[in-house]
Amino acid sequence: MFIEALIIGLSLGAIYALIAIGYSMVYGILKLMNFAHGDVYTFGSFICWMLLTKYDLNPILSIIIAMIVGGVLASIVEILAYRPLRSPEYRNISMISALGVAYIVQNTSENFWGSQVHLFPSIISIPFVSIFGIKIPTTQFVTLGVTIIVISIFNLFLKYHKVGKAILCVSQDIPTSSLMGIPINKTISIVYLLGGILGVIGGILYASSYNALSLSMGFSGTIVAFNASVFGGIGSMNGALLGGLILGMIHSLVGIYISTTYVDAITFSVLILVLLVKPKGILGYYVEEKV
Amino acid sequence: MKKNKNIIVIILTVAISFFLPLFIKNLYWLGVLNGVLTYSILCLSLNLIFGFTGLLSFGHAAFYGIGAYTTAILLTRYHFPFFPSLILSGLIALFVGSLLGMSTSRVKGDYFCIVTLVFGEIFRLLMQSWISFSGGAMGIVGIPIPQIFSWRITSEKDFYYLGLILFWFTYITLRVLVKSKFGRAFIAIREDELAASTTGINTVKYKILAFSIGCFYAGLAGSYYAVYNSAITPSSFTLGESCLMVIMVVLGGMGNLEATVPGVIIMLIATEVFRPLYQYRLLLIGLIMVIVLIRYPYGISGIFNKISSMNKRRNYRKV
Numbered sequence: 001m002f003i004e005a006l007i008i009g010l011s012l013g014a015i016y017a018l019i020a021i022g023y024s025m026v027y028g029i030l031k032l033m034n035f036a037h038g039d040v041y042t043f044g045s046f047i048c049w050m051l052l053t054k055y056d057l058n059p060i061l062s063i064i065i066a067m068i069v070g071g072v073l074a075s076i077v078e079i080l081a082y083r084p085l086r087s088p089e090y091r092n093i094s095m096i097s098a099l100g101v102a103y104i105v106q107n108t109s110e111n112f113w114g115s116q117v118h119l120f121p122s123i124i125s126i127p128f129v130s131i132f133g134i135k136i137p138t139t140q141f142v143t144l145g146v147t148i149i150v151i152s153i154f155n156l157f158l159k160y161h162k163v164g165k166a167i168l169c170v171s172q173d174i175p176t177s178s179l180m181g182i183p184i185n186k187t188i189s190i191v192y193l194l195g196g197i198l199g200v201i202g203g204i205l206y207a208s209s210y211n212a213l214s215l216s217m218g219f220s221g222t223i224v225a226f227n228a229s230v231f232g233g234i235g236s237m238n239g240a241l242l243g244g245l246i247l248g249m250i251h252s253l254v255g256i257y258i259s260t261t262y263v264d265a266i267t268f269s270v271l272i273l274v275l276l277v278k279p280k281g282i283l284g285y286y287v288e289e290k291v
Numbered sequence: 292m293k294k295n296k297n298i299i300v301i302i303l304t305v306a307i308s309f310f311l312p313l314f315i316k317n318l319y320w321l322g323v324l325n326g327v328l329t330y331s332i333l334c335l336s337l338n339l340i341f342g343f344t345g346l347l348s349f350g351h352a353a354f355y356g357i358g359a360y361t362t363a364i365l366l367t368r369y370h371f372p373f374f375p376s377l378i379l380s381g382l383i384a385l386f387v388g389s390l391l392g393m394s395t396s397r398v399k400g401d402y403f404c405i406v407t408l409v410f411g412e413i414f415r416l417l418m419q420s421w422i423s424f425s426g427g428a429m430g431i432v433g434i435p436i437p438q439i440f441s442w443r444i445t446s447e448k449d450f451y452y453l454g455l456i457l458f459w460f461t462y463i464t465l466r467v468l469v470k471s472k473f474g475r476a477f478i479a480i481r482e483d484e485l486a487a488s489t490t491g492i493n494t495v496k497y498k499i500l501a502f503s504i505g506c507f508y509a510g511l512a513g514s515y516y517a518v519y520n521s522a523i524t525p526s527s528f529t530l531g532e533s534c535l536m537v538i539m540v541v542l543g544g545m546g547n548l549e550a551t552v553p554g555v556i557i558m559l560i561a562t563e564v565f566r567p568l569y570q571y572r573l574l575l576i577g578l579i580m581v582i583v584l585i586r587y588p589y590g591i592s593g594i595f596n597k598i599s600s601m602n603k604r605r606n607y608r609k610v
Contacts, residue, residue: 031401033401033404080581085585092541092545093541093584093588093589095347096537096538096542096584097580097581097584099534099537099538099577099580100538100576100577100578100581100584101577103573103574103576104573104574104577104578104581106573107572107573107574110570110573111570223408226405226408227405227409230402234401234402262416264416265416268409268413271405271409272409272410272413275398275402275406276394276395276397276398279398279402281402
């Protein structure tokens with residue numbers, strides 16, 4: 001029982017981590033709380049659902065199309081709604097325009113697909129695998145595997161690819177990196193693109209492991225991304241990974257051993273406690289303020 | 292001269308707001324006006340916290356809810372008179388606000404925003420699951436008609452006047468506060484916390500002060516809402532509600548009390564006007580928000596400032 005709960009928590013945490021990394025990366029560069037993140041990746045997941053059920057497309061192809069749609073949507077949103085407000089004095093204001101975008105995307109997907117819960121087809125045909133007598137759903141294994149692969153590719157990309165290095169530079173200092181000849185606007189658009197793609201992967205994994213897809217995933221997804229990245233320290237990639245895993249563990253352990261009604265309340269209380277002890281999250285570090 | 296002009300404008304607006312129900316007989320629009328008053332009180336107080344002091348709070352609906360639940364419980368279970376419970380609602384919201392402010396004084400910036408957001412959600416979840424205390428998801432119904440001395444507040448018009456009194460009380464006290472030494476300290480903290488602390492402002496104290504005073508008014512608004520609706524449920528105090536208040540403040544103009552009310556009016560009127568287009572309402576509201584903010588990042592106060600600076604330029608040309 002305990003090991004099963006642990007594995008469920010791990011795979012749930014992996015999904016949360018995928019969603020949170022895209023969110024945290026945007027925060028790391030622009031210090032913008034992207035309220036539209038959840039709705040954008042839900043839109044992408046809906047595209048995948050539509051291609052799978054209505055058009056009977058190949059699962060892998062439809063996932064790739066959904067990823068592209070989610071990523072492109074995220075960067076379009078960046079260009080139209082955030083770029084005009086990109087300056088330190090408009091920080092809070094761009095957050096509100098992000099909220100407006102969240103409303104727009106949410107309403108659009110509601111008009112396309114309705115607000116009811118849809119059955120998301122399971123992509124994998126083998127339901128369970130048993131290891132040492134413990135039955136574990138295959139989706140959980142696949143989820144974990146996909147997350148590990150995606151995050152490692154992503155890390156390698158950031159470390160060794162030219163564009164990835166540019167992203168790291170921009171997240172450290174925008175004016176200096178623009179002096180070094182890095183195209184700021186392009187880099188930031190790519191960050192949003194990647195964030196959207198990672199979010200869509202997370203959304204599809206979430207939907208396929210619960211076999212359900214609904215609009216409410218958008219807003220709750222944004223909150224999950226918030227929480228996970230705050231647990232670890234906003235803006236830090238490893239922090240988002242750690243935060244996502246912790247969040248998943250809490251959700252599954254509390255859900256199994258205490259009660260599912262108190263999952264959110266307990267998660268939030270733990271979050272507040274963490275912030276009271278470490279005001280910058282677990283992996284967050286203090287940056288001395290320059291005067 | 293300028294001061295006299297300001298006083299005349301204030302007296303005129305007070306007079307107009309008091310005579311407004313004589314012209315608006317339609318109960319539906321009176322109801323909308325009452326909503327405008329409630330949200331104006333909430334947004335004025337949120338403007339103190341967010342616009343003046345720079346503490347972004349996504350938990351204002353929780354304090355609104357604390358006020359509403361206090362009044363509802365006092366009136367239905369303990370048969371308190373309305374006026375003391377109105378004051379108590381504000382004071383309890385102030386107390387909880389100062390507790391939250393004190394315990395999170397180390398948490399800064401966006402982390403503060405998350406803490407308030409999470410606090411709001413915990414409050415809502417608590418009210419939803421603590422059935423013996425708050426009635427759970429069904430809420431508290433049958434809140435009696437309020438009475439202040441011999442004034443029984445029953446009709447929409449009576450509620451309008453009660454709300455109006457609360458609104459002017461909020462506006463005038465906040466205006467005095469903002470123009471005082473405290474207000475200058477709040478603005479200094481918003482502009483640069485480090486610089487403010489080096490000039491001798493106790494930033495922690497002032498931040499807690501601003502936050503808890505803002506919560507006091509939210510409690511008053513909640514109390515008004517409870518008696519006006521005569522029933523409350525946790526679904527009125529969601530995160531969406533807190534977001535709406537922040538949107539209204541930003542649309543009106545952060546750090547500008549006068550522009551807050553137009554911001555509230557635009558959002559509420561938009562909600563009412565787009566009601567027939569129910570399906571696309573959220574889309575249109577989102578579009579309005581994005582377009583207005585991209586064009587005028589300082590909201591309605593930015594439009595005002597632009598006009599007044601144009602007038603000034605014209606005067607210079609004359610000279």
